[in-house]
Amino acid sequence: MMQFGAALQLAGFLIVLQLQLGKIVLGVLGNLTMVSEYEVAFRVANAVGSLPVLVMLSVIPAASRAWESEGHKAIVPLFISTSRWVYTHTVITLGLLWLLAQDIAHVWLGPGHEHIAFLIQLWAVAYAIILAWGPGTVIARGIGMPWLEVWGLGSAVLANLALSYWWVPRFGSAGAVAALGASFVVAFTVFVATFHRRSRIPFGPWFGRELIPRALAGVLTVGSIAWLLTINEVARRLPAPGWKHGAIVTALFVAIFAIGFAPLGDTQRLHRTAWQMVGAAWARRRPVTAS
DSSP, X not given: OHHHHHHHXXXXXXXXXXXXXXXXXXXXXXXHHHHHHHHHHHHHHHHHHHHHHHHHHTHHHHHHHXXXXXXXXXXXXXXXXXXXXXXXXXXXXXXXXXXXXXXXXXXXXXSSOHHHHHXXXXXXXXXXXXXXXXXXXXXXXXXXXXXXHHHHHHHHHHHHHHHHHHHHHHHXXXXXXXXXXXXXHHHHXXXXXXXXXXXXXXXXXHIIIIIHHHHHHHHHHHHHHHHHHHSHHHHHHSOOTTHHXXXXXXXXXXXXXXXXXXXXXXXXXXXXXXXXXXXXXXXXXXXXXXX
């Protein structure tokens, strides 16, 4: 219990340090305006990026019970299922955040804050990298290997510090966010290299069938919408950034996402889940008749 608890405490500390390190470097090498820009964009991105994390955390007790009762054979399908749901959820939440960054900045802060919108987009990419290795971290915790996450986060902090001191003087607050995202690529590499070997979960099927197809589908979905919005004929017909523009972009994203993720089976899974939730809610609302 001491070893497991110490690993979780250290992991929590390193996560907080990772997210706040940019502000420290900006305060030392930059100015308070850069710190404020970093913090404002972080507030938005953290609120959205935390949603897939809540989905992941529910897997920890399930992984623990499966590991104790059935062993390794139960962990592999649980890891694959978790990866599918987390990656799909990540594309929905962070893909929309990237596309709606201008609308969010305009509604929240008013016109003239395009730089904040750009920082929000950088944060969306950074959180997507974080969540790429997220399913493995909850499985590692569930089967009693939390130190693998600690090693990954420790490497990310060192990389973040080095990149921040290099990029912040050149790019300001954008350099701090970019350094955070790039440092999590290092963490991804360190964690994946140790996790798949220690857990004996095959690397190839997960990487080639779960991560890469959904990453490509997400990039194509978001990229195609962003390209479409830059076409002059389309841009002239759209309202200015704000509530109406955001609603149109959201509807467009839902349609293209449903088409792009249908070959992966995610569209069908989301559809079935939505109907199950609606059916369960309707059953609870129905009045009970006396027999």
